[in-house]
Amino acid sequence: MESYETKVLEPSDESIKLAGELLRNGELVGIPTETVYGLGGNALESSSAEKIFKAKGRPSDNPLIVHITEIDDIKPLVTDFPLLAQKCAEKFWPGPLTMILPKSEKIPPQTSGGLDTVGIRMPSDKIARAIIKSAGVPIAAPSANLSGSPSPTEAVHVYEDMKGRIPLIIDGKNSAVGVESTVISFEKNSIRILRPGFISAEDLTEVTPNVIIDDGVIHMLGKDVVAKSPGMKYRHYSPKAEVIIIDGNLENYEKFIQENADETDYCMIFDNDKLNVRNSTIKYGKNSEEQAVKLFSTLRKLDELGVKRAYARCPEKNGVGLAVYNRLLRAAGFQVIKV
Ligand code: TXA
Numbered sequence: 001m002e003s004y005e006t007k008v009l010e011p012s013d014e015s016i017k018l019a020g021e022l023l024r025n026g027e028l029v030g031i032p033t034e035t036v037y038g039l040g041g042n043a044l045e046s047s048s049a050e051k052i053f054k055a056k057g058r059p060s061d062n063p064l065i066v067h068i069t070e071i072d073d074i075k076p077l078v079t080d081f082p083l084l085a086q087k088c089a090e091k092f093w094p095g096p097l098t099m100i101l102p103k104s105e106k107i108p109p110q111t112s113g114g115l116d117t118v119g120i121r122m123p124s125d126k127i128a129r130a131i132i133k134s135a136g137v138p139i140a141a142p143s144a145n146l147s148g149s150p151s152p153t154e155a156v157h158v159y160e161d162m163k164g165r166i167p168l169i170i171d172g173k174n175s176a177v178g179v180e181s182t183v184i185s186f187e188k189n190s191i192r193i194l195r196p197g198f199i200s201a202e203d204l205t206e207v208t209p210n211v212i213i214d215d216g217v218i219h220m221l222g223k224d225v226v227a228k229s230p231g232m233k234y235r236h237y238s239p240k241a242e243v244i245i246i247d248g249n250l251e252n253y254e255k256f257i258q259e260n261a262d263e264t265d266y267c268m269i270f271d272n273d274k275l276n277v278r279n280s281t282i283k284y285g286k287n288s289e290e291q292a293v294k295l296f297s298t299l300r301k302l303d304e305l306g307v308k309r310a311y312a313r314c315p316e317k318n319g320v321g322l323a324v325y326n327r328l329l330r331a332a333g334f335q336v337i338k339v
Pocket residue numbers: 033035036037038039062063064065096098100112115117118119121141142143144179180181183194195228229230231232
């Protein structure tokens with residue numbers, strides 16, 4: 001792989017112009033968005049998509065999300081924009097919602113992971129929008145982490161994973177949402193959630209009452225099941241530390257730790273939890289919104305601290321909490337203990 005001296009620049013007219021030029025010329029740039037940092041490349045160039053897969057070490061059948069800045073930008077990229085999708089765009093764009101639609105020939109198969117559909121999202125983050133506008137092309141951007149690692153919510157996370165692999169990262173400070181966009185597909189009159197995010201199932205029911213949460217969101221897919229979204233089948237968001245979710249109330253969590261945890265095990269808990277245990281604790285927010293913001297940086301922190309095993313309090317399983325639970329489940333390799 002080509003080796004770069006990776007620059008990290010504050011957003012300015014000059015750095016955004018540079019990011020746009022690099023992207024137009026087929027290079028990759030780490031870009032802030034409201035969800036997580038993206039590893040951007042020209043979505044219309046197969047060679048840029050190939051570079052993205054290489055830099056991330058990502059399996060090339062896992063498709064990329066294409067980022068645009070105006071609703072009309074979607075038209076050349078898809079062959080159908082059904083009414084339900086139009087309603088979602090009007091209500092939730094710009095914002096953390098990705099819609100899967102049939103792709104046009106403009107999207108090379110490398111970008112769509114060989115599928116005949118493409119995921120499109122219009123981010124709300126000002127810097128993301130300025131960079132895409134400056135590039136003048138739709139931008140393919142997966143999360144800017146090495147494949148399998150927790151997604152980056154700070155420029156320094158992108159630097160840790162992409163140092164030497166890309167020429168530029170724009171530092172837009174901490175991501176406001178902290179978990180990736182909600183990914184949905186459309187079936188006749190219903191919406192199927194393939195990946196939960198900040199736009200919740202409850203939010204989507206404002207567009208149609210028929211919102212289905214795909215089985216893959218909270219269950220491990222069986223070997224013989226074809227994933228509706230290729231990302232579902234891969235190991236994800238995993239720190240080196242072993243994470244185990246303890247599903248139950250605080251009292252039962254405390255009892256479990258007192259009876260089962262080794263001295264070196266960490267307790268990954270909510271901000272307001274008061275625990276009577278000998279173990280070290282790490283806090284990841286007081287409610288679902290905060291947990292979304294802090295989850296990935298907490299998982300990275302576990303590794304910085306050299307933690308071997310962490311027992312995590314179980315997030316809420318509704319609203320934004322479902323997105324936190326979905327990511328934590330994968331970080332835990334689906335290890336859940338009910339107490
Ligand atoms: O918030 C986000 O969406 C971030 C930021 C950078 O915008 N991007 C992101 O991309 O999370 P990535 O590549 O890490 O995750 C994309 C997910 C994958 O799980 C993939 O399988 C799914 O979206 N996906 C993309 N295109 C798809 C398609 N055509 N059909 C089904 N699933 C698709």
